[in-house]
Each structure stands twice: as structure tokens, then as C-alpha cells.
Amino acid sequence: MVTSVQDRKKTGADLPATHEEMVQAIAASYEGLSKRLKQIAAYALDHPNDFAIDTIAETAHKADVHPSALIRFAQAFGFDGFTDVQKLFQRRLLEAHTSYEARLKSVRDAGDNTPPALLERFTQSDIAALEHLRDVIPADKLEKAIGLLGSARVIHIMAMHRAFPLAAYFYYAAASMRRRVQLIDNTGGMGREQLNQIAPDDALFVASFSSYTPEVIHAAEETHRRGIPVVAITDHPLSPLIANSSICFHVRDAAVHDFRSLGASMCLVQTLVVGLGAGA
CATH class of the missing domain: 3.40.50.10490 (Glucose-6-phosphate isomerase like protein; domain 1)
Known part of the structure; x- marks a missing residue:
């Protein structure tokens, strides 16, 4: 169940302090969210880089919601506003030397489809995925x-x-x-x-x-x-x-x-x- 800002303050519940904790909080609370907030949650998890760097207006447009819904989304998890949540996603980008998504995108964007090139793209994609696995599994x-x-x-x-x-x-x-x-x-x-x-x-x-x-x-x-x-x-x-x-x-x-x-x-x-x- 998602708690409001007031409920969190009353119970002393800790706010998510990292991107990983925010992902866990979203997953745990997802079924209790409204339709619009579920829409934002899914967008944030599927597009974490865009969620980190876009303005609230750009994020609202891409997630197909009103900007005020992003504020309600942040408040549903105990934050005062959207930028507080966004900072967790921004920190994730800053802590990564080269993001997993960017590395995969560079592999996918290569145009050569000869067998040696395909082998190179598959191996490089798997290397990126394996390194990501090593970094994120506690x-x-x-x-x-x-x-x-x-x-x-x-x-x-x-x-x-x-x-x-x-x-x-x-x-x-x-x-x-x-x-x-x-x-x-x-x-x-x-x-x-x-x-x-x-x-x-x-x-x-x-x-x-x-x-x-x-x-x-x-x-x-x-x-x-x-x-x-x-x-x-x-x-x-x-x-x-x-x-x-x-x-x-x-x-x-x-x-x-x-x-x-x-x-x-x-x-x-x-x-x-x-x-x-x-x-x-």
C-alpha cells in the first residue's frame, strides 16, 4: 500500500535514498497505485535515463500524463516534489561510468549485418549485460x-x-x-x-x-x-x-x-x- 507524505512522516517511514530503493518501492506499491501513477511508474522503470534528465513537461508528454500527475507520483512515495524523485535517477547516471543502455544502443545502431559483425554485436551486448548483472545483484x-x-x-x-x-x-x-x-x-x-x-x-x-x-x-x-x-x-x-x-x-x-x-x-x-x- 502506498503511503502519503503525512503518513510517512507520522510513521517515520524512510524515503527511498537510491535509485535501487526507489525501484523496489515502486514494485512493492505498484498494485495500489492509480491508473495514471501506474503509467508513470512503468515509464520511469522503462526509460530511467529520460526520466533522469528531461524536464517535468517533457516527462509528462512522454508518459502521456499531466505534469501534476508527476508531482502526485512523487508525493505518493513521500517526496515533496518531482525533482526529489528525479535526483535518485540522476544519481544513478552519475555513478555509472558508461550506462548499460547507452552501450547496448551503440551496439544496436551499428549498420553492418555481415556474420562477423553480428557476432561482434551479440558478444558485445552480452558482455554489457553480464557486467550489468555483476554490478546490480546484491x-x-x-x-x-x-x-x-x-x-x-x-x-x-x-x-x-x-x-x-x-x-x-x-x-x-x-x-x-x-x-x-x-x-x-x-x-x-x-x-x-x-x-x-x-x-x-x-x-x-x-x-x-x-x-x-x-x-x-x-x-x-x-x-x-x-x-x-x-x-x-x-x-x-x-x-x-x-x-x-x-x-x-x-x-x-x-x-x-x-x-x-x-x-x-x-x-x-x-x-x-x-x-x-x-x-x-
Whole structure:
């Protein structure tokens, strides 16, 4: 639930002090926002660089809202005005040596489509995505996720469509380490029966990317509702997996000509699995 300025002052709630904290606050409060404020939240998360440097009039035009809505957006999170929120986004730009978005844009804008040039663009995009992953994933979050998975009697694994390779690798690598794992793959249309096998002392690992496979979201929601640990990988701070997991990693994989890589997401899966093995 989003609190007003007065409510925050009464309760002594801390304002977001960094861009990362602001993203977390938006994700946690998103469902309670009005339609217009949701529109601004989505724009801020999708276009953080523009949100940092544009005037309030320019931001309002791009987000298709009235400028006063930007002030209400800031106040919904306890700030006095739009510029207070904007400063968090500006600080993010100042702290980055070369922004991830700018590096990817330079790769995408190259016009040469010969095979060697395509290989160069894919590798450079993945390098940028991997370095971004390294910079933004908190160590304590990794340790907590590995702890939840490591204490589970059985780790159940589920992903579909583009995310399926993450599940397949997790299952293969963990099984090779003699971890008790089950792949929920809906073989024979028995996905519901497979999901019902998750016991209270188990854990669920899921991955899903936009436009979010309903079966995976349902599995995470149902398992999380039962109080069973769910560790998730997704691609957006407003992904439905955020609200239906114990720990959710937001990963920005590289894309060239709209062909999305799994390099960063797979690197994170490898980190989780090897971390499991190291703690065995």
C-alpha cells in the first residue's frame, strides 16, 4: 500500500535514498497505485535515463500524463516534489561510468549485418549485460537464495518457452551434483499433478520473461501462497513474479535486433547451482 507524505512522516517511514530503493518501492506499491501513477511508474522503470534528465513537461508528454500527475507520483512515495524523485535517477547516471543502455544502443545502431559483425554485436551486448548483472545483484540476496534452495528437501524447477533452457540447465547441473530436483515440464499434461508434489519443506525455482507464461506465474503464486520458498528470475521490476516469490532476481539480458540472449540469466543460474554445490 502506498503511503502519503503525512503518513510517512507520522510513521517515520524512510524515503527511498537510491535509485535501487526507489525501484523496489515502486514494485512493492505498484498494485495500489492509480491508473495514471501506474503509467508513470512503468515509464520511469522503462526509460530511467529520460526520466533522469528531461524536464517535468517533457516527462509528462512522454508518459502521456499531466505534469501534476508527476508531482502526485512523487508525493505518493513521500517526496515533496518531482525533482526529489528525479535526483535518485540522476544519481544513478552519475555513478555509472558508461550506462548499460547507452552501450547496448551503440551496439544496436551499428549498420553492418555481415556474420562477423553480428557476432561482434551479440558478444558485445552480452558482455554489457553480464557486467550489468555483476554490478546490480546484491551479494546478500544471492546468499539468501542459495540458502533457501540449499535447505530444501527437493528443489522443483519450472520455466517455459524462452526461459526453458534455464530450467533445463538448473535440473541437469543440480542433478549432476546429486541434489534432489524435479523438473515440472507438464509431460502428458500432468503439470498440475507435478505441482501438487511440492511439499512444505521443498522449494520452487521459476523463470519467466515478458509476456510471462501463465502456467509459471500460477505455479509461483500457488506455491508462494502455501508458504513454500520460491526463487525466481524475471526481466522487469513489475513482473508478476515479484509479488509471488520469496526472492526474485530482475535480470536484463542483451538483445540485438529483438533477438534476446540468455547470457546474463544463464550466468545467474550457474551461480546459484554452483553455490548450492559449494555449500553442500
